[in-house]
Amino acid sequence: MHDAANTSRLDALLAGLKASGHRLTPQRVAIVRELVSRADHPSVEQLHAAILPDYPTTSLATVYKTIHLLKERGEVLELGFGELGSRYDGRRPEPHPHLICTACGGITDPDEGGEGLSEMVRQLAAQSGFDVKAHRFDLFGLCARCRDKG
Structure with a gap:
């Protein structure tokens, strides 16, 4: 930002x-x-x-x-x-994806993806009848810096 x-x-x-x-x-x-x-x-x-x-x-x-x-x-x-x-x-206090590095603990926001995630949550709720109050989507792996060190 x-x-x-x-x-x-x-x-x-x-x-x-x-x-x-x-x-x-x-x-x-x-x-x-x-x-x-x-x-x-x-x-x-x-x-x-x-x-x-x-x-x-x-x-x-x-x-x-x-x-x-x-x-x-x-x-x-x-x-x-x-x-x-x-x-x-x-x-960004609204739910959005996070990329979490398992080596250094860094957390970053991808530039894209929040809209697609919100649509997926809406579809899952509609299909299941589940009343979603909140959601969270975290992806775990290695950031570029840690991956390059490895």
Whole structure:
């Protein structure tokens, strides 16, 4: 996502928080900015580490609370990996495919595929009568960098 899209997404998220009566503390703004600017689907710990140089008194709990608030508002997509923890997508909070490297743990979004996946989910629901509330499609393998090392 390029800078203009990041700025637009950041502005929309902050405006929504403010309109719903939530304070826009400098730490909260920094957390949201970091979440929106990153394509790597960071963990709470990674977000915390990224903002600490500028906001050294920010607690890990503050980051968790901000992520929880964004999740409640449907503004962040949580990718849970059991014992490995969760990673978060603040750029595209709607269900879409993820490519997950089993060597380095990197997570990327393919440029295409979200529309086809949504259509497949609609077809499966229609055929089965299943009421789909959410879906997730993860592909596991090796990213180009790890594959080239191998």
